[in-house]
Amino acid sequence: MNIALSPEGLAPTEAFVAEETLLLGMPQLCLAGLSEVWLLKELGHRHWMGLAQLAGRAVPDFRAADGAPVYAAFRALSVEQADFGALGENDRLTIRTTLCRLTHTQCASRHELTCQGRPVGTVNLVSTFVRRAPGGGNHTVARVALEAFPTCIPPIMSPGRASESLAARAATFRSTGAVPEARFAAAGIVEDALITFDPCPAQDFNGAGFLYFSSFIALVDRAEWHFDGRPAPRATTRRREVYFHGNIDPGERVAVRRLKDEHGANERIHHYRLERASDGLHLADAFTQRVF
Structure with a gap:
C-alpha cells in the first residue's frame, strides 16, 4: 500500500x-x-x-x-x-x-x-x-x-472531518434539502418541465442489473438538450454534483424533472431530479454548471 x-x-x-x-x-x-x-x-x-x-x-x-x-x-x-x-x-x-x-x-x-x-x-x-x-x-x-x-482497510473517517466530505453533503441534502452551493438555491424555479425516458437494458444497465450511475448523467444531458431548445452543442460540464437515492428495474421508465435553471452569458446552472415514472420515487438529484 x-x-x-x-x-x-x-x-x-x-x-x-x-x-x-x-x-x-x-x-x-x-x-x-x-x-x-x-x-x-x-x-x-x-x-x-x-x-x-x-x-x-x-x-x-x-x-x-x-x-x-x-x-x-x-x-x-x-x-x-x-x-x-x-x-x-x-x-x-x-x-x-x-x-x-x-x-x-x-x-x-x-x-x-x-x-x-x-x-x-x-x-x-x-x-x-x-x-x-x-x-x-x-x-x-x-x-x-x-x-x-481485512485489517489493511484504513481507519474509519473521524466525524470532524466527515463534515467536509461529499458523503456528508449528500446525507445533509437527503435529510434537510440543503443544496451544495448557494448559487444552485438562487437559480430560477422552472414549472412543469418534465420528460420521460425508457432506459434500454442493452445500453443503460450494467452487468449487475442496475441502471448504471453514468446513465443517470446521460439522461440529465438528454433532458437539458430537450428543455433548452437545442443549446450550444459544445457546452461542457464545469462542475456537477449528483446524489443517488434509488434505482429501477429493466422495463421501468425514468422521469427527469427540471426544478431550477439559470442562464448566463457563458454558462448555465440547473438542478434536475430523476424520478421513477411509475410512482415518483426520487432516484437522483443532479446540480450542474455548464459552460459554453
Whole structure:
C-alpha cells in the first residue's frame, strides 16, 4: 500500500493509490471534448477494482454471509473544476486515483485528471455496499456492512472531518434539502418541465442489473438538450454534483424533472431530479454548471 492524502482532503492515511496515462481517441471523446459519460464509466471501474485491491483480492467478488453478491452502489459523485473541452484526439490523459474507506458501509475515491501536467478536473465518488433481498429486484436493495474486510482497510473517517466530505453533503441534502452551493438555491424555479425516458437494458444497465450511475448523467444531458431548445452543442460540464437515492428495474421508465435553471452569458446552472415514472420515487438529484 502507498501513503497518500485520502479523498476529500483528509489527513495522510494508508490507502489504495494508482496512476495511469491514457491516449484519447474516439471512444473517450464527444463533440465537446472529453466524454463525461465515458469518464465516469472508467472511474467507476477503477473505484471497483481499487476496492478489490484494498481488500487484498484479485477480483472484486464480494459476498454477504449467506453468499449473496454484494455490490458497490454509488451514492454521490462530484465533478470539480473540469476543463473537458480542452481535450481532444491524441491528447494524453493522466488519472491519479486515491481510494479509502469512510465507514463500515461506504468508501470514497478521488480521481485527479491532468493532461501534460495541467489539471483538467477532479472527480470524487462515494459508494456504499449493497445487496438485493433473496429473489428481489432493484426495489429491494439495502446496505450491508462487510465486517470480513481485512485489517489493511484504513481507519474509519473521524466525524470532524466527515463534515467536509461529499458523503456528508449528500446525507445533509437527503435529510434537510440543503443544496451544495448557494448559487444552485438562487437559480430560477422552472414549472412543469418534465420528460420521460425508457432506459434500454442493452445500453443503460450494467452487468449487475442496475441502471448504471453514468446513465443517470446521460439522461440529465438528454433532458437539458430537450428543455433548452437545442443549446450550444459544445457546452461542457464545469462542475456537477449528483446524489443517488434509488434505482429501477429493466422495463421501468425514468422521469427527469427540471426544478431550477439559470442562464448566463457563458454558462448555465440547473438542478434536475430523476424520478421513477411509475410512482415518483426520487432516484437522483443532479446540480450542474455548464459552460459554453
